[in-house]
Amino acid sequence: MSMEVEYLIEQLQKKAERGELLYIGESLNRVDDIEKILGKPIYTADILPKQTLYAKLVHSTIPHGYIRSINAANALNNSKVKAVLTYKDVPGINESSAVIPDRPLFADRKVRSTGDIVAAVLANDFRAATEASQDIKIEYDPLKPIFDPLEAMKEGAPLIHDAGNVAKHMKVYKGDVQKGFEASDIIVEGTYSTQFQDATPMEPELAYAVPKENGNILIVGSMQSPHITQSGVAKALNLPLSRVEVIQAVTGGAFGPKSDETPTDLGAIAAIGALKTGRPVFVNMTREDSMIMHTKRHPSITKLKTGATADGKLIASQAEMIMETGAYASLGVLVIVRAMFHANGAYEIPNVKNDGYLVYTNNTFAGSFRGFGAPQAFFASESQMDELAKKLNMDPLDLRLINMLRPGKRTSTNQLMDAACGLPECVEQVVAASNYRKKVKEYAEQKGNTRRGVGIAILHHGNALGPEGNDYVYVHLNVDRDGIVYLGTGLTEYGTGAISGLAQIASSIMGCKLDRFRIDRPNSLKHKESGPTVASRTTAIGGNGARDAAEKLRDRLNTVAAKLLDCMTSEVVIVDDIAYSSSAPQKRVGWNEIVDEAYRSGVSLNTIGYYMAPRCIWDEHTGLGSPYSQFTFGAAVADVEVDIDTGVYSVRSYYVAFDVGRAVNPRNVKGQLYGGTVQGLGYATMEELVHKDGRVLNPNLKDYYIPTSLDIPEEFVPIIVEKGGAIGPFGAKVVAEPPIVLPGPAVRNAILNATGWSVDSLPITAEKVWREGHK
């Protein structure tokens, strides 16, 4: 046997002793990376069918009011304009919403925000469509708008929706919070606020529709969840699902807003236009359109009160969070649930009372966005921990060490932490890497205008959908005659590399090389519906589907290989494209020989894997129970430098440790730690979508700031901790979302450490720091 094979076998044996497989835990290249580097992938707008019409959406010009009339006559006079679509053109149900049916596809009777779509102009080119869109005359009877969620909650406030301005009230009640406060030696109270954040995926939302000869409609677009788009379009077009084929094109970033309404809006409008005109229709979106229309991160106002004993033991925590959802509820009804489950931080606290309200306003709407309520919740809870530490005259780290979740401790919902709770390891490692203790001592001595400071923040993050829906997945695997393996699933790749991770899992189990894998373009008619590609669930949930499919194929491959090797199936080892018998490893057969033999003997190498996460049990009235099957844990330390006179500061270093259970691909995990942190630093320090009178003031990348390479800390240390979880493949936990959560409180606490100033609202602009210091 060659040296290489000997080595691989040795590696395999070592891993097998740990119950693992060859490629698990290896930083392999992604299946699609070379293609992407070479610029080969075809994105939605790259190649459009011949005769495609371009659609430009027309948004409401007022934030709240009734539509009196829509007059498209002038626009239709333009010979390039082929059609103008409004609610009257919707053949099915005029609705595009996520959970509560509160949002029409085209505004009909009423408009509730300047992001509402009133019409779509279809023309031969985008310029003509854009110009003609200004010729649509819409008359409104304005209603009094509300832009402040606190105003919206008041009795007698104008109703944005008939059912009232509070879309959801979510509670977590444990113990007796009143008694808890009475028993406390020290109580701190504070109000923490956060802003609208835009996800700014590199590619805006786009979709085109093609009418097919068989009466089907084909939709190609940039999206996270093709099956959500399929069912939304089918509903709007009054078509059976089987006639709506949705293909996810290669997608340039998503972060949440591409999972729900917006891709459905675009798909449905393109499809309605395509059926009406008989031509393909492309709904083009500029950056401005995208930033006005798609869902953003909910702004929040959180009143938090914490009680502790004099020696720093937490006794009670009460949170009231007002989360602004804008004009429509979208997934906010679930965002507020996650926010409330995490609102008291990663601590054991015996008495808890959390009330979360999802409130409508006439601003543009909020919804899914990386973090899903956790960034708002932890900004409040982790900020308050440092205020408490200050009052207790205790180091913030020590306060956390006393109270944080560990094996045997219970969360706010009373969920028991088992051995998979790696929070103590995360804290220990991030404290060591950042030299936290030493820096705290050094920085305490500072005088002068430039001050350094360190801040720590920790979290737990309930994995995958949990209370947000049934967590199931299907993964298709098909080995062709050439030995190429096609992996298909309704879950999508949009930049994280997670789908490549599924291939890594499958290849490990099947024993073939990763570069044999090809990823099918997700297609709603070809692949089974697998839930949305959200909640960082692709590896933790999808990986189990890939494992199931791969194990089914591996059984068949073993049978075929046993025949070729003349051994028992239990003796077959297949690794890295080579099969041999563990009893007689000298004889080997290659991958293609096995595949050939399978085809010759009629053994199907085409299968579907399935996985469904265990149901999470919790009480809807009290919020108590176990809403998640497993948790990710994380800790971060930020080291900042503040200019006292101006409030200008920079994050000099950032250290972060995450317990990801098992890193299937450590390089990809680090990619998420980097990317999530940078997007979280944007949220912490500069990003803010500003509404004025219901209109977005800065829907462009000139006025909406996201970090550039010059804004990233000089030193960035990512650390992976592995405490295998209960459900993910090989113990894997989710990682894509949680890193975005920590920069907000870590930076805020570092500034507090440097200056003694508490900035309780995001983003922490230099002006806010300055104001805090010059009150």
Added chain:
Amino acid sequence: MTEVLMPNTLAEALSMISKDGHDVLILGSGSDVIPRIREREIEPKKVLDLSGLGSELNYIRTEGKVIRIGALVTVRQIIDNELFKGRLDAFLQAGRMFGGPQIRNMATVGGNLGAASSSEDLIPIFIALDARVKMASIDGDRLVPVSKLVVAKRQIDRRPNEIIREIYFEMPDESSWTAFFKAGRRNSLIIDLINMAMYLKLNIDGTKIEDIRIALNRVRGKTPERAYKTEEYLRGKRIENETIARAQEVLDSEVQLSSDFRASAEYRKSLDKVILARLINNCRDRIVEGRRTGN
């Protein structure tokens, strides 16, 4: 349809706009103009592309005390030029934070002056240097003090038949220094909350301010201007904490700023005052240091 004129010489360019220059948009590198055309913010009938005039308009020349910068010199060329390392430090400070690397490689001095948009960082520096802009036309050259160049946002004192040929100023002497600072909400590609450029000259024994020019992107209106009252107060004064504190008060009363979603007027003013003190001290320190080391 936009007609693109591509002259090979300045003379040719000037004759192309000698009549009907109103319709012509002049393009240096396009780093400002092209995105605006693409967004249809402007729809010029004709574009005069100066890129073929490099041999005539791309130069940095020293004539005695005078430094002449051709209109097609890029920000990158300024940053890389030895001439600007030292007393003309303001250019390096501005250059490092000017747009992003691609913009620095493309953007020209003439374009910066011509566009006169709120993010044109070079104009306050030229104002602090009391520079003159040379406009060329077929009738000959005309000089415009750079302090009078910008008449409104995106509007400069240029006649339709003129092209910005060069900008020139005197090299500050060894008793002087220049400095620049801008503040924004991130470290690159920003619209400035405030910016300030300063030219400061000490008297012969280095104890007093002999001359000072302070230019800000906003003083009263929406164009870069000098803070004359603050300058006047500082001229002849010793650089002491009390003087600076008083100068900050003068500046505070002199500038009238407005609030927007990026920052409040109050914060902008406070930045102006802090930066004023820092630039004065920075200029003073560098002059003193230069004298000590003989630079």
